[in-house]
Amino acid sequence: MKSRTFTTINDESCGWVHTTARAQEFPQLKEDRQVDWVIVGAGFTGLAAANRIAELRPDDSIILLDAEQAGKGASSRNSGYIVDITLNDGGSTLADEQTQLAKNKLNRAGLDLLRQQVGHYGIECDWDESGKFHCAAYHRNIPKLKNFETFLERAGLDHQVWSKQRLSERLGTDYYLHAVQTKAGVLVNPAALVNGLIANLPGSVALYEHTPALQIDHGEEICIKTPQATIRADRAIIAVNALMPKNGFKSNRVFPLTLTASLTRPLTPGEHDSIGGPDPWGVLSASSMGATVRFTNDHRILVRNTVEWWPDLAMDEYALVKRRQKNLSGLRKRFPGLGNLEFEYTWSGNVCISRNSKPVFEQDKNLFLAGCYNAGGVAMGSLFGKLIVDYALDQPSEQLTQVLDQEKPTLIPPRPLLDIGLQTRLAFNRYFGRSEA
Ligand SMILES: Cc1cc2nc3c(=O)[nH]c(=O)nc-3n(C[C@H](O)[C@H](O)[C@H](O)COP(=O)(O)OP(=O)(O)OC[C@H]3O[C@@H](n4cnc5c(N)ncnc54)[C@H](O)[C@@H]3O)c2cc1C
The missing domain is CATH 3.30.9.10 (D-Amino Acid Oxidase, subunit A, domain 2)
Structure with a gap:
């Protein structure tokens, strides 16, 4: 992947962010590091991935990077519905009840994960x-x-x-x-929820804010260039959701x-x-x-x-x-x-x-990608963050099989046809x- 600059995309006027106190700021990465895992993107997906690695591999070193303030992307800016089921899933047609129910099962699993964390850490987020x-x-x-x-x-x-x-x-x-x-x-108040998750990250996770991944190379090992330092890692999880195309991933699919x-x-x-x-x-x-x-x-x-x-x-x-x-x-x-x-x-x-409302969940050697929740990613992102780690570490489950069996996103036309x-x-x-x- 070619090196590039990263322009911020988040305005400073999100109401949830302004009305929520943040306990702590995190540093920028300034020194080269060698770790077991690097996670790019500290929203619901990246945070869930970090928690899961720490749970399954407590001795592994993990760097979690965010280009802006962690959690301040869509994860703080959304409307705060942790959905079980939505009308837009296709419930209006009755034709795809099985798909609906399968998605409902995954949403509930993501919701349960968040419920458990909110209860365990006592996160105040107007639950x-x-x-x-x-x-x-x-x-x-x-x-x-x-x-x-x-x-x-x-x-x-x-x-x-x-x-x-x-x-x-x-x-x-x-x-x-x-x-x-x-x-x-x-x-919920989404900014309060995501801030609560950030405040309770496990000790093995080093979070760096305002540290964009500018170049992501993967071969024998992962090499990520940031403005001031390079990270080398055994595995990477890319959790940048709507910014996948901007980061050079899946631009012909999402x-x-x-x-x-x-x-x-x-x-x-x-x-x-x-x-x-x-x-x-x-x-x-x-x-x-x-x-x-x-x-x-x-x-x-x-x-x-x-x-x-x-x-x-x-x-x-x-x-x-x-x-x-x-x-x-x-x-x-x-x-x-x-x-x-x-x-x-x-x-x-x-x-x-x-195009077909399907998420991204896949592996390319030692790089793992999860995202594209088609507008409903609070529960689903939390679940996918956990499952992408299970996938990387060969931890089978019914949910993982269900996600792997799903259809992949279909091709979209190139620009300017896409624009039109x-x-x-x-x-x-x-x-x-x-x-x-
Ligand atoms: C207005 C709005 C309303 C919504 N309402 C709902 C709702 O009510 N319920 C619901 O379930 N979903 C809702 N959503 C969708 C939901 O917010 C997202 O699906 C979810 O937050 C995705 O989480 P994520 O962690 O995958 O991505 P994000 O929260 O977008 O996190 C990705 C992170 O990656 C970082 N990043 C990107 N590129 C780089 C890079 N190169 N280097 C380092 N970091 C990088 C970004 O800064 C960002 O913090 C809404 C979204 C919006 C915008």
């Missing part, structure tokens, strides 16, 4: 087991939810159906007509999409009362381009309702201000009574997508999903 609401604001989307209900019923997955009246009392908005609440998912979200200040007690004093909740839309909305533990409202092909990945202040208007229109539609409530933070983040295809597809979806945005 909320109340599940999530899949909502439709327009009649044409209700049949999708009805199909989903039938699927959940048949699969024996715990859920509850909500009518408009009860939903309006529960959420504090009468915007939605119908909802299906799935009970097994969890809501691509990033860029999302923007905004978070208000906390509602005043009067404002909270004016919407009926609801408990925290999380809503996912019945439409793929619809808004994700959360009412948080500290009484803020989050709206995420944009999805774009933005090859630069990073959004500047000007681009974010434009997207904040779109987030604001989603807020006003749902809470017209909160008249002048504004957003305190607006940020962007990247998800990794493949994605722009057209997203514009089409945006048009038909606009009412739920």
Whole structure:
């Protein structure tokens, strides 16, 4: 792989990051090192991999690198749903129930891993087991939810159906007509969760921040060049998710999409009362381009309702201000009574997508690659981080077999054909999903 420079992609305005205290900063790597393992990327995937190596090989030396502040990528910027199952998995068609259930099993395993760590280390991240609401604001989307209900019923997955009246009392908005609440998912403050995991990394893991891998070579041994030092290692795990193509991996199989979200200040007690004093909740839309909305533990409202092909990945202040208007229109539609409530933070983040919605999980000699969770990687990334180590160390399990047996991501067209295809597809979806945005 050729050497290159690394440009930062994370803006400084993520609401979760700003409202979460961080216990510790970590150094940059300044001296050459020889270790057993190097992990590139300190999000949910890389952290889970580090924990698993330390568990199975307590004497192995591990370097965990992040190009920016560890955990501050998508792992801090997401909407904080640790999903068990989602409507977008295909539950609306009923055709692929087996695929759905298999994915549900993996999601639950990832969720259990995180639950166990949060409990063990006492990580304070607003862990909320109340599940999530899949909502439709327009009649044409209700049949999708009805199909989903039938699927959940048949699969024996715990859920509850909500009518408009009860939903309006529960959420504090009468915007939605119908909802299906799935009970097994969890809501969190993602930055608090990822920071808690970082703070509790095992002693054998040396974490270096602001230390991008600029060149990754693998042959007999791994050789990674960073701006000030070189790392040599027996094995490498690449856990950079949406940045795989930017790092020279899988650029013909996966691509990033860029999302923007905004978070208000906390509602005043009067404002909270004016919407009926609801408990925290999380809503996912019945439409793929619809808004994700959360009412948080500290009484803020989050709206995420944009999805774009933005090859630069990073959004500047000007681009974010434009997207904040779109987030604001989603807020006003749902809470017209909160008249002048504004957003305190607006940020962007990247998800990794493949054409056939399949993840990347593979080995090339002593280099292992895990990622591409198609927008739902909190649970799945945590599980894949663990399983990629099991794969490297020949630790068989039913889950590992299931992941290895999955189809691989299919080819995507090269640019500029990719640009044209994605722009057209997203514009089409945006048009038909606009009412739920
Ligand atoms: C706005 C938004 C909302 C989302 N909502 C949800 C949700 O509610 N639920 C859910 O399950 N998923 C959600 N996701 C997806 C989820 O956040 C990701 O799937 C998950 O965080 C992926 O974790 P990861 O560790 O694989 O990748 P990341 O968190 O992206 O971590 C990869 C790390 O690699 C580092 N890196 C990259 N290149 C290099 C290099 N050359 N050298 C060193 N380090 C490098 C990056 O700095 C980054 O920290 C959302 C994503 C976004 C953007």
